[in-house]
Amino acid sequence: MREYEMCQASFIAGERGFGYTAISPELFEAFSHDPANVTSSTKRLKTYRAVDDIHHRLTRQRAVFAEFLEQNHNHNHTDKEKEKDSGSDGPETQDILQAPIEDLMSTLKKLEHHRLDVVNREKEVSEMLRETQVVHAEVKKEYNSTLAHTSVVYPELSQIVALEESYKDQYQHLWDIGMDALTFILDSVTPFWRSYGKLIGDDVQDFLIVPLYRNEYTGEAKRYLIPRLPVRSFRHWGGLFGFFAVSVGVVVLQARAAVGCVGNYRLEGWLEEGGLRWVRWGVVIPVFWGGILVQWLAVIGEAAVVVMQVGTVMWWVGWLVGVFD
Incomplete structure (x- = not known):
């Protein structure tokens, strides 16, 4: 109690x-x-x-x-x-549950109105969905009929679609090969440069930068005096001569390949069929001409490297005979 x-x-x-x-x-x-x-x-x-x-x-x-x-x-x-x-029928008492009951009833009424709105919206969405399904069925039927009619009347379209799919596969295959080649080059060059990068930098500085920029190299008006030829081992001199020979050989082979590609710039005999002629002129030949341009740019760059090497050798020969101080 x-x-x-x-x-x-x-x-x-x-x-x-x-x-x-x-x-x-x-x-x-x-x-x-x-x-x-x-x-x-x-x-x-x-x-x-x-x-x-x-x-x-x-x-x-x-x-x-x-x-x-x-x-x-x-x-x-x-x-x-x-x-x-x-004069009332009962005593005047204050019900402690009256206010919570009224709040609960008001909330229930609001929920009922919200439920009716949701039901009406659900009916509208269902009706719209049924109409969309009907339209989708009609459009799909017309699309299939048009596709079948177009494939029969214009068989070239099927060939074009198949050719486009094959080009996509070949492009993806070429992209994968390029990424694998780039990965291989980076994996190969990084250890090589880590091992021989300082040695290559010293050669470029001693044989090329110092002779060409002797005033700028010292930062003064007085020229940088070269007392003697840079000292290298016999194996190192052999490596430099081998690099020069490989560079000349690559330039010659690259130039011959570029000249041969220029001679076949029309690609005669490739895709001469009437339905695929536009593929030849619209896709294959522009790509081939782009490859020729890249090849000639590579030839020019490699030739510039060879010319720089020849010029460096001639300068040092002139320095040895006393032509350059």
Whole structure:
């Protein structure tokens, strides 16, 4: 009973803020203990004194109950008088659950309106979907019919589609080969440059940069004096001569290949059929001419390297005979 009273008081008075008359501690005490029970405080009384004590406690318990009933009766009587004065069918009481119930009903009504809107929207979307499916079926049927008719009347279109697919596969294959070649070159050049990069840089500095830019190399107006020929081992001189010979050979072979490609610039005998002639002039020949241009640019670059090597050798020969100081 005490726990129920605590919950009642905290809910009504604490959370809802309503006035609440709590049960008095005397009433709790009267409910909690039996007046006729013998406790440690009543063991000291004997014979008729114990009987008088029990009777006194019973009387006091009855008085507490009577007082509580009298207060409750007065409260009910006051409510009846208010009911008579107001002329209503019941007492004027404040329902603590009225506001939450109203909020809940309002929320339910809003949810019902929202549900009706969703249902109506779902019907509209379903109808639109059915119409779209009908249109899709008609368009697909017309597309298949047009495709079949076009393939029969113009068989070149099928050949063009097949050729385009083959070109895509060949292009992808060529792209993969290029990426593999680039990966191989990078994997090959990186260790080589890590091992011989400093040696190549020293050769370029000693044999090319210093003779050409002796004033700029020192940062002064006085020329940089070259006391002697750069010292290299016999194996190193052999490597430089081999590089020069390979460069000349590559230039010659590259130039001959470029001249041969120029002689066949029309690609006569390739794709001469009437239906594929446009592929020859629109795709193959432009790509071939682009390859010829790249090849000639490579020839020019390689020839420039060879000319630079010949010029460097001639300058050092002139320095040895005293032509250049």
